[in-house]
Amino acid sequence: MTAARYIADRLLAAVRFLWGAWAGLAALAMLAALWQTGHEAYGDFILPAPLATLAAAATILTAPSNWTIALDTVRRALQGFAMATLAGLTAGLIAGYSAATMRLARPLITVILGVPPIAWIVLAMIWFGPTDGTVLLTIVIAAFPLMFAGAAEGVAGRDRSLDDMAKAFGAGVWRRVTTIGLRQVAAQVFPATTISLGTAFKVAVMAELLANTGGVGGALARARSNLDVAAALAWIMIVVAALIAVEYCVLHPIRSAFERWREAARPWGVKR
């Protein structure tokens, strides 16, 4: 395919993607309607109106210091996510290709999953104090097993007949992994990536709140002590907006470029 054709193809995919945003907006509008109903039933103190919350969020974001708070959380979440992804993918690939490693790793993963996240936060607070380290460790612990399982499953479930094909054409182990294996793992890993990104944001806020390390979690703690429900909801809205921005502006375009061939299987009809 020529470069021009490729660019046209990607542009078309982008337009289709944006058009798909209407469905997302409709879902959000429905949520807002439910929220409004709750507001009208319980009053301003328990549940401020969605528009009022939106206004509060806008007010919060007018102050540059609040941008720093929000970006702190986003930075920690992304840093933790990157570390968990790197570690999880590496470990998952090794475990996928080596059955012995897998047998050793599986019980360890169960142990990691079995320890409640709140316990990790307590431990991390003791080890790192109120620093970034506490938040990052908690994120990595929470997101690592997801990425590990995704990568290991991807390797285990790969199409071995393609490996044989590559072998018949003289591909060594390393070339088979890079040209055939990783590509198949990627398809399995993308769903895990979205889940672990969401986890990273949630855990970042939770760890910040408990460890008192500032960020959106700190702002939420402050809102709680002031009984400022509007501010709390506004901060939640800001975090969710940040997550959506990262997911739809970074992860989804990468994913759709990787899965162009799946689109080809559906020449018409509803696209994802």
Next chain:
Amino acid sequence: MTALTLAGIGHAYLGRTVLDNVELAVAPGEVVALVGASGCGKSTLVQIAAGIIEPMRGRTVRSYARQGMVFQEPRLMPWATAVDNIAYPLKLVGVPYGERRGRARAAAARVALAADDLGKFPVALSGGMRQRAAIARALVVEPDFVFFDEPFTALDQALKRRMQDLVIEAATMQAFAALFITHDLIEAVRIAHRIAVLDLNGRGVAGERTLPGVPGMRQDRDIFDEVQSFLHDDPLFCHINDVDERREA
């Protein structure tokens, strides 16, 4: 002078012997059809010959430079376009992107794969087109040996003939040697210089028959007569249509 020599090949899956003491030699430029009853270990043998499986016993001597292989299923990478799939073996040997695309296009033209199908993904191609792409992928390296593992079993009669003609033509033009696995005697007689019959239980090659004439020049009538005489008068072929379900996946 041989292109491929299999000496005393034996193999077992989980302790169950599927091949034992198989001796076979293929001369340069010679197409050998390997036939045998279903489940007698043909597939395992060709995978050993192509280096996909390590045999438990015996030796494989390959005295050719480049090999290609066509499988029963096309085995195309679903995420790559037809042209990238065809170019894959060239990518493995480090041919630069532009050159390998050019060579892939040339190989595609040789198997009559339309130019506007080359940008499509395998899911968008028909079964015949996919198998054409798989043949082009085997031819793109300009091999001097090609392994065929029952490549046309899943195709309908008309398509099968077209594909066989393609292989005969390519083998004549590029002068490669080939080991062609099939359980279809007509196919074997059309394509090959020589037929080797694998023993019913994989215990060696039961026998060989050199075919008269040159592949591609034989008349349909003669092919039919040859197959009939093999089936009715030649004890070597009496088990060829026996069905044994212990086929390996």
